[in-house]
Amino acid sequence: MTDYRGLTWDHPRGTVALNTAAGRFSREAHGDTLAWDGQPLEGFESHPIGDLCARYDLVVLDHPHLGDALAADALRPLDDLFPGDVLDEWRASAVGASAASYTARGRLWAAPLDAATQVSACHRESVPEPPRTWDEALRTARRVPFALSLAGPHALLTFFSLCQGLGEAARTTGDGPLVSRATGVAALEMMRDAFAHCDPATARLNPIALLELLARGSLAYCPFVYGYVNYAAAPGNPVRFADVPRLTPGGPLGSTLGGTGLAVSRRAEVSDALKRHIAWLMSADAQRRFLPRHEGQPARREAWTDPEVDGSGGGFYSGTLATTEAAWVRPRHPGYTEFQTSASALIRESLEAGRAAAAAYDELEKAHRAAVRSTADVL
Structure with a gap:
């Protein structure tokens, strides 16, 4: 026994x-x-x-x-x-x-x-049709309560999803930069543009807390947040989940598994x-x-x-299957989860402080180089 x-x-x-x-x-x-x-x-x-x-x-x-x-x-x-x-x-x-x-x-x-995986989530009454493109997402952010998922490790995970949506996956080993400078800066600029429409208090809320706000109707749209069927299955189905918005016409559905x-x-x-x-x-x-x-x-x-x-x-x-099938697998080398936490804090704090995307990228890449030097990839 x-x-x-x-x-x-x-x-x-x-x-x-x-x-x-x-x-x-x-x-x-x-x-x-x-x-x-x-x-x-x-x-x-x-x-x-x-x-x-x-x-x-x-x-x-x-x-x-x-x-x-x-x-x-x-x-x-x-x-x-x-x-x-x-x-x-x-x-x-x-x-x-x-x-x-x-x-x-x-x-x-x-x-x-x-x-x-990260998908989009909206309050059904406030956003009847989920945005399908990044431009539509930003227009929606200007008219309804909006949030990015940034708490804990999620600022980095949102960054990864944007890089994937721009056509470049981040590296899963320590060989080279985390992501190219052009793609990394572009993704951080997109986060900065979107963050300008966020209630700053949401930057410290985990995905569950964000979805609770969506269910109550005090938040209306989040373009990248981990999906929880529980909120779509709740009585009255207040939250609708959909594929993430495409960042470029015909581009990939960028998401982080x-x-x-x-x-x-x-x-x-x-x-x-x-x-x-x-x-x-x-x-x-x-x-x-x-x-x-x-x-x-x-x-x-x-x-x-x-x-x-x-x-x-x-x-x-059905609303999120395509994004889930395309989702990207994160790095799995020893020490990665510690880097994930610290790099996410770096991105979140750069958004809150209004730092330039190029400067934030340089800080992120410096942290990445330090992390991979301190560990070996066993996979």
Whole structure:
């Protein structure tokens, strides 16, 4: 008999389905039990992953943690626990790069449990039609309450999405600049232009807080924010999610992948019952039926393209699928999450201080060079 403990993030999307499933597991696993703790979103984004894996058997993590986790030898590769054909099926069924983001050294280190990326969000009554271009987004920002997602690591993630939308992905290793000067300055200038229309108080609000404002109608539009189906599925569907605006005619849908993976720590002695439980959470049945009915946001493409799931989610999945499929995978080298936090603060503070985009780019690139010099890319 084993008492397993897991750690997820403290939001209904991260807790309700896992807790409900854990209750069933504990009743049916013939002596094994599973209980989940929750940590705030800020901890999920930045808490040292090695510390968490030393204390928990299962950890719901973000793919940029992978470099630190491998450097600390904190995770069990899933091919040690599941047959290759099972992992291949998970990879093939995952929406966008959800599975690829947890793959390194040719092995899968976390099961793609939940898929999300930066998308656009608006209050349905204030903005009946989501802007499809950046020019439309700025015009909308001039007439309704508007925000950029800038708190915690999100200023950098919004910057990455804009760079991607301009046609250049940021580098995922330390070889060269984070992004070219021309693209980086252009993206920062776009953020500066948009920030001029923001309530400054929103710069310190995480995506959940921004979406709460949208649901209440005190905020009307955010062009890049991580999507939460919970807000589109709420009674009255106050929040509508859509693909991000294109920055250039016919240009790419620039977005930075989020979502969560379910990882097994080195400390866990994994029973057959726990393997079956993890495999069930990743199954088409659980992802299409159980997770959506318990406030989860699945990662399987069958769920995202299921009309019933989409309908109960207020059109969230069909409205954001194209952006999710195109989303970019962040760097995953050791030390990246620390850089993500500090670089985001640099961008946010440069916007608040009104510094020139070129000067902000120089500061960002200096921070990037310092970060990559202090670590090696293990992926």
